[in-house]
Amino acid sequence: xxxxxxxxxxxxxxxxxxxxxxxxxxxxxxxxxxxxxxxxxxxxxxxxxxxxxxxxxxxxxxxxxxxxxxxxxxxxxxxxxxxxxxxxxxxxxxxxxxxxxxxxxxxxxxxxxxxxxxxxxxxxxxxxxxxxxxxxxxxxxxxxxxxxxxxxxxxxxxxxxxxxxxxxxxxxxxxxxxxxxxxxxxxxxxxxxxxxxxxxxxxxxxxxxxxxxxxxxxxxxxxxxxxxxxxxxxxxxxxxxxxxxxxxxxxxxxxxxxxxxxxxxxxxxxxxxxxxxxxxxxxxxxxxxxxxxxxxxxxxxxxxxxxxxxxxxxxxxxxxxxxxxxxxxxxxxxxxxxxxxxxxxxxxxxxxxxxxxxxxxxxxxxxxxxxxxxxxxxxxxxxxxxxxxxxxxxxxxxxxxxxxxxxxxxxxxxxxxxxxxxxxxxxxxxxxxxxxxxxxxxxxxxxxxxxxxxxxxxxxxxxxxxxxxxxxxxxxxxxxxxxxxxxxxxxxxxxxxxxxxxxxxxxxxxxxxxxxxxxxxxxxxxxxxxxxxxxxxxxxxxxxxxxxxxxxxxxxxxxxxxxxxxxxxxxxxxxxxx
Amino acid sequence: xxxxxxxxxxxxxxxxxxxxxxxxxxxxxxxxxxxxxxxxxxxxxxxxxxxxxxxxxxxxxxxxxxxxxxxxxxxxxxxxxxxxxxxxxxxxxxxxxxxxxxxxxxxxxxxxxxxxxxxxxxxxxxxxxxxxxxxxxxxxxxxxxxxxxxxxxxxxxxxxxxxxxxxxxxxxxxxxxxxxxxxxxxxxxxxxxxxxxxxxxxxxxxxxxxxxxxxxxxxxxxxxxxxxxxxxxxxxxxxxxxxxxxxxxxxxxxxxxxxxxxxxxxxxxxxxxxxxxxxxxxxxxxxxxxxxxxxxxxxxxxxxxxxxxxxxxxxxxxxxxxxxxxxxxxxxxxxxxxxxxxxxxxxxxxxxxxxxxxxxxxxxxx
Numbered sequence: 024x025x026x027x028x029x030x031x032x033x034x035x036x037x038x039x040x041x042x043x044x045x046x047x048x049x050x051x052x053x054x055x056x057x058x059x060x061x062x063x064x065x066x067x068x069x070x071x072x073x074x075x076x077x078x079x080x081x082x083x084x085x086x087x088x089x090x091x092x093x094x095x096x097x098x099x100x101x102x103x104x105x106x107x108x109x110x111x112x113x114x115x116x117x118x119x120x121x122x123x124x125x126x127x128x129x130x131x132x133x134x135x136x137x138x139x140x141x142x143x144x145x146x147x148x149x150x151x152x153x154x155x156x157x158x159x160x161x162x163x164x165x166x167x168x169x170x171x172x173x174x175x176x177x178x179x180x181x182x183x184x185x186x187x188x189x190x191x192x193x194x195x196x197x198x199x200x201x202x203x204x205x206x207x208x209x210x211x212x213x214x215x216x217x218x219x220x221x222x223x224x225x226x227x228x229x230x231x232x233x234x235x236x237x238x239x240x241x242x243x244x245x246x247x248x249x250x251x252x253x254x255x256x257x258x259x260x261x262x263x264x265x266x267x268x269x270x271x272x273x274x275x276x277x278x279x280x281x282x283x284x285x286x287x288x289x290x291x292x293x294x295x296x297x298x299x300x301x302x303x304x305x306x307x308x309x310x311x312x313x314x315x316x317x318x319x320x321x322x323x324x325x326x327x328x329x330x331x332x333x334x335x336x337x338x339x340x341x342x343x344x345x346x347x348x349x350x351x352x353x354x355x356x357x358x359x360x361x362x363x364x365x366x367x368x369x370x371x372x373x374x375x376x377x378x379x380x381x382x383x384x385x386x387x388x389x390x391x392x393x394x395x396x397x398x399x400x401x402x403x404x405x406x407x408x409x410x411x412x413x414x415x416x417x418x419x420x421x422x423x424x425x426x427x428x429x430x431x432x433x434x435x436x437x438x439x440x441x442x443x444x445x446x447x448x449x450x451x452x453x454x455x456x457x458x459x460x461x462x463x464x465x466x467x468x469x470x471x472x473x474x475x476x477x478x479x480x481x482x483x484x485x486x487x488x489x490x491x492x493x494x495x496x497x498x499x500x501x502x503x504x505x506x507x508x509x510x511x512x513x514x515x516x517x518x519x520x521x522x523x524x525x526x527x528x529x530x531x532x533x534x535x536x537x538x539x540x541x542x543x544x545x546x547x548x549x550x551x552x553x554x555x556x557x558x559x560x561x562x563x564x565x566x567x568x569x570x571x572x573x574x575x576x577x578x579x580x581x582x583x584x585x586x587x588x589x590x591x592x593x594x595x596x597x598x599x600x601x
Numbered sequence: 602x603x604x605x606x607x608x609x610x611x612x613x614x615x616x617x618x619x620x621x622x623x624x625x626x627x628x629x630x631x632x633x634x635x636x637x638x639x640x641x642x643x644x645x646x647x648x649x650x651x652x653x654x655x656x657x658x659x660x661x662x663x664x665x666x667x668x669x670x671x672x673x674x675x676x677x678x679x680x681x682x683x684x685x686x687x688x689x690x691x692x693x694x695x696x697x698x699x700x701x702x703x704x705x706x707x708x709x710x711x712x713x714x715x716x717x718x719x720x721x722x723x724x725x726x727x728x729x730x731x732x733x734x735x736x737x738x739x740x741x742x743x744x745x746x747x748x749x750x751x752x753x754x755x756x757x758x759x760x761x762x763x764x765x766x767x768x769x770x771x772x773x774x775x776x777x778x779x780x781x782x783x784x785x786x787x788x789x790x791x792x793x794x795x796x797x798x799x800x801x802x803x804x805x806x807x808x809x810x811x812x813x814x815x816x817x818x819x820x821x822x823x824x825x826x827x828x829x830x831x832x833x834x835x836x837x838x839x840x841x842x843x844x845x846x847x848x849x850x851x852x853x854x855x856x857x858x859x860x861x862x863x864x865x866x867x868x869x870x871x872x873x874x875x876x877x878x879x880x881x882x883x884x885x886x887x888x889x890x891x892x893x894x895x896x897x898x899x900x901x902x903x904x905x906x907x908x909x910x911x912x913x914x915x916x917x918x919x920x921x922x923x924x925x926x927x928x929x930x931x932x933x934x935x936x937x938x939x940x941x942x943x944x945x946x947x948x949x950x951x952x953x954x955x956x957x958x959x960x961x962x963x964x965x966x967x
Contacts, residue, residue, distance in 0.1 A: 501656055502695035504683045505768075506709035506758065516708075520699045 044510050051419040052435055058478045059441045062453035069456045070293035074286045087294035097295075100272040104256055107190055107273055111258070112251035114195025116244075119202025122349065126203075127210040129333050131342040136350075137203075143354055144200045146582040148539040149260040150559055151575045155357035156193050157264065158364060158568070160184040166360055169372040185269045194261050196353055198251055205250070209243035228333070246313045253306040256299070257446035259542040264563070274299050275448050275542075282452070282546065289456060296449040304444045358579065365572035385573035395558055395574065401469060402554045406537035409476040410530045413484035416477075418526060421488040422518070426497070436485075443482040447542030450479055455546050467549040475543045480533045487532065491525025524593070531589040535582065602632040602798045603766060608652055608662035609674075610645075622648045623659070623822040630815075633796040635789070639809040640819035641845070646802045647770060649819070653800060654689055654768055655682030667765055688759030688797075689768040692775065694751045696743050702754055703739040706730060709762040729761040732791060749780050756788075760795060767792070767799040773808065785811055806846050810834065818842050840964050843890040850936040852889045856881050863958060870931040874909050876958040888964045895960040896938035898927060900946055902953050909956050915948050929954060 070088070072081040091097050126137040159167050160182040168180035183189060217239065221231040237244070262273040272280070274295055281292040335342060364370055366381045389395050417439070423429060424436045442450060454475045458466045465471050495518060503513040519526075541556040548557050555578055562571035610622035623645040630636040638646035651657040653664060655671065658679060664672040666687075671680040688709075697705055707726045710717055717725075730736040733753040738746070746754065752772060759767060772788070773781045789812050792799050803809055809816050810830045817827040818841075826838040837843035840851065854868030856878075864878035866889055873889055881887050897903070903910060913931035920942065927938040929952060938954055946952055 496693065496695070498691045498693050498695040499697060501682075502689065502691055502755075502758075503697075503708070503712075504656070504681075505654060505687065505689040506712060506762070507683045507686065507714070508708070508712040509683060512712055516712075517697060521697075523699075 047419055048423055048429075051416055052423070054416060055420060055435065055439045055481070058474065058481070059438050062450070062457045062478070063441070065457040065460065066293050066296060066449070066453040069289055070297050072290050074288055074290055081290075084290070087290040090291055091294040091298060096272070097277070100274055100277045101298075103187070103266075103271055104273040104275075107187065107194070107258075107262070108252050108255035110187070110191035111194035111198065111255035112248050114191055115198040115202045115251045115255075116206075116248050118195065118199040118349070119204075119247075120206045120244075122199070122203050122346065123206035123210055125342045125346065127207055129335050129339060129342060131335065131339045131346070133343050133346060137346065139350075142586055144197070145535055145586050146579055147197075147354075147357070148541070148556060148578070148582075149197060149258070150264070150541055150556055150563075151361070151579065152197055152357055153193055153260050153264050154559075154563060154571070154575070155361050156189075156196075157184055158360045159356060160189065164370065164372065166363075166372050185265055187271060190261050190265050190271070193265070194255055194258055197261075198254055199349075199353070201254070202247055202251060205247045206240075206243065209240050209247075213239060242313050246310050249306050249310040249313070253303050253310075256302055256306075257448075257542075259446070259448050259545070275446060278448055278452065279545075289452075292452055293456070296446075296452055299446060299449060300444060303446060307444050358576075361572045361575045361579075363572075364569055365576050367569050370568040385569040386577075388570050389574045389577065394553065397551070398553045398555050398558045401472075401552060402538050402556075405469065405472055405476055405554065406534045408473055409480060409537045410484075410534040412473075412477050413480050413533050414488070414526050414530045417481060417484035417488040417529070418519075418522065421485060421492045422514075425489065425492045426500070439485055440482045442478050445479070447479065447540065448546065451475060451543035451546035454478070454543070467552070469552045471547050472544060472552060472554070475547055476537050476540065479540070479543055480537060483536065484529050484533055487525045487529030488522065491522045495521045528589075528593055531585075531592065535585055535589070538582070538585075602667055603630040603636075603653070603800070604663075604665040605629070605649075605653070606663040606665075608649060608659045608664070610648055610652065610657065610659045623652075623819075626662070626819075626822075626824055628817050628824065628827055630798055630800065632798055634814040635792050635799040635801055635812055637801045637803060637809045637813040637816045638819060639803060639806060639816050639845075641804060643821075644819040645822040646804075646819050648822075650768055650770055650800060650802045653766075654687055655680060655685050686762065686764055687766045687768055688762060688764035690752075690755045690759050690770065690772045692771045694755040694772075694775075696746075696751050696754055698744045700743055701739070702730070702735060702741050702743055702746070705743050705754055706739075706758050706761055709758065713762060725761055726757075729757040732760070732794075733757045733787075748776055749784065752776065752784065753787075756791070760791075760797070765798065767797045769799060769801045771803055772801075774803070774805070781808075788812065810846070818845065835962070837890065837962060837964065840888055840890075843962065843964055847892060848937060849890045849892050850934075852891060852934065852936070854887060854889070856883050856885050856887050859883060864963065866963070869934045870911050870913075870936070872908070873961065874907055874958040875961040875963045878963060881963060890962040890964055891936060891956055892960065893926070893937040893939035896929075896936065896940075896954045896956050898929075898938050898940045898944065898946075898952060898954045900950075900952060903955050905955050907955075907958050909958060909961075910953060911955070912951065912953050915946050915950055915952050918946075918948060927952070 071083055071085070073084045073086070074081070122137065125131050126134050157165070159165055162168060162180040162183045162185065165180065165182060165184065168182055171177065171181050184193070213236065218231050218235055221235045226234065257275065259275045259279070262271070262276045263279060265271075266273060267276050267280075278292045278295045278299070281288040281295065363373055365385050366383070367377065368380060368382050368384055371377045420435060420439050424432045445453070454471060455466070458471055465474075499517055499521070500513055503517050508516065538554075539556060540554070541560065544554050544557055545560065548554065553561070555574070559571055559574060559578070562568075562574065606627050608623055608626040612620045612622045614620050626645070626649055628636070638649055640646050648657060652659045652672070659672065659674065661674045662672070663670065663674070666685075670676070670678055671685050672678060697708075700708070703726060706729055707722050710722045710725060727736055727739065730739055733756050735750060735753055735757060738750070743751075743754065752775075755772070769788075773784055776784060785808060801809075801812065810833075813830055815827065815829055816833055818825045818833065820841055826833060826842050828836075833842065834846055837846060843849050844851075852866075852868045852870055852873065854866040854873065856864050857867040857872070858865040859878065860874075862878060863874060863876045864881060864887075866873040866875055866887055868889065875889055902912070911931055913929040913936070916928040916930040916935055918928075919926040923942070925940050925942045925944055927940055927944075927946075929936050929938055936954075
């Protein structure tokens, strides 16, 4: 075979070199930049403007910031936010870490069930969890209170969920699975020989734990607490449902309240949002630096090893029962109370009398009410489009960031991950301001929600794609080149199939979190474009507890089905996929 | 068949300073021969190979294959790697995990510009797989293969498109020692059978000596010596090559006398007769390389004509099964000698050795 090469001795003209690769790259970059940066700019701009009245135009002002930093109300909201966030972070951390330690490091029975814990946050949207705990521990109608009062003949309710303590309790429980996951990974990654050499040197279990184990885990500990703190400070559902009725204001509820005033104080809300953004940005920045600096503490060497397991003796039944208690508080009780309430005609605490009046009326209600059917449709459409767009965009962005040597790609990476510092409520506000001022007619439609969702969940998609992309070695692409394949063919035949597991997992994850989303949607929805979460919110505001419970039960079952499908699909697609 | 002229690549490091990758690399490879680029890490051998492949673009020079220029800096010619039709085996094999053995091997034919029928593709693929002994696992998942099998699959994939040039980037370095020895023979046999011009990159000098028609030793981006294996071993150009290839002891000294072609060196172990003086002047500093297998060791003073007789003490012994390595201390110098394992001289005892002047190699200092 002759070496035949169809080449000339002159380089091809410029336009011939501009192939599809550059169009795709340019387009994706432009979309991401617009989505992430533009709302931020509008938010900042709006914070310096007075509200637009019927006949008074908006003018530049610093009064929004004066109120934000000057009034006692603002400072108390700020103090409450910090108190709430620190309390919730510590609560989640302590609960999650204890569970992680019990699971990874002891011989407690029932450990296999611990993995179920990680699924819980996916099927338990914040609004449902919060509502179910109100139904359990509210002073007037709380099931637990009523049960304890009748059992022990007390005159006052034992629990009051409408308090700072109650808020911390709910948020702490809500995010404990996240702490569990993060600290489990840290415990699993520890080389047991580091602890064993401490024991061989004469130190006992306690000394070893405090001097060696916890010191080694310090970056993971600080990083986890930081993440939990940022999540709690951004939290919307808990402060709105529990804090507002008893006038415990935090920053997110201040933003919401500012918008509910007439005329709508968007400037003030923007000022509050900017402050909140600063807090979350600093938190996330410190946390990401910790992760990078943690290289010094990295204990995973790549060689597989089994961690040391502590024999607790008879105490292991105590720890097992702790786990059962946890499952009760986080999964079983909330679901039971919702289930119970959904079978009632009018909300009532459990009693023998109430048992005789079980009915399916509320289910009939939600299945026949057209607004709810529309909401379910909207949620599905939103989740589907959002997941698909996010995964496609992040595939291209990740390829640019990981595989090319284009200058400034680090900037693209940061811009695409920028929405991570936005609390959902703030993002909703920013998008709302943008589309109110740039009137292309999508305000009030489903489109505005699509755009907000894509912006919000892009960083999540990026995380899945980046991990997968890094694992595709450059040599796999280069050998395809040597075999004669063009860039497009290589991307399609080699890169995409190898990314498939990551892309699919990412798609499913983004689909699930989109369906449960509330805090961004709450400012952007309008009649006709509600989502399931929004309908739950509305039903709660109307006091329709039983119908709300029926919808919640259906919602949770639906999420459970989705997560099971996700796990099945995930196991089918491993790495072998053509 | 392959002609490389004056390849230059300059890398710019983090601080903007220029670091030369390869400099003025030139060589020619005749049709059907296996040419090796040998050297320590960072010497530029992989850069050179990747430049030939087209995965890297040099800053200067010219690459011509079979009369066609695939790269020329001055004429601004650069044929992209997927158009050069060179087969390449990567160090990590780069087997695609999501395809079967057959699909991995057929990929070059699937994407090639020549349209072949399904029958033709199957034919060629099965032939390539039989040549490497993998035809019985054609339908197996590519991930379920051992390292040696993956390496053979990578080879099959490289030869299935019947390339005129085969590029091998340290293909045996990820295999265990026994498998490496076996694959050396297989590779050489296959290369001879196919008569395909091959460029082989390795840091293992044993491999290079065993397999090559010609070797180019590289250091710091330059080609230090380019010769047939025996010539490189017996007549290294300088100290670096003598040290890198095989084992040797170095003896330094001054050239005292000339004796026809030979020289007498006043060295740290005494007067050393060296048969080939390579034109070094009297009074010049010189380094003499003595290969351990050329030191004849005896427990009593030997009687030889040439006069290269030296006395020392046994400093240490290492028993290797097939040989015995002696470290012999002469004054302050320690020399390595490789002797038959039957020698019983204990450590610390007196020992004599002789070395034939024709087996002493006088070298330039560097």
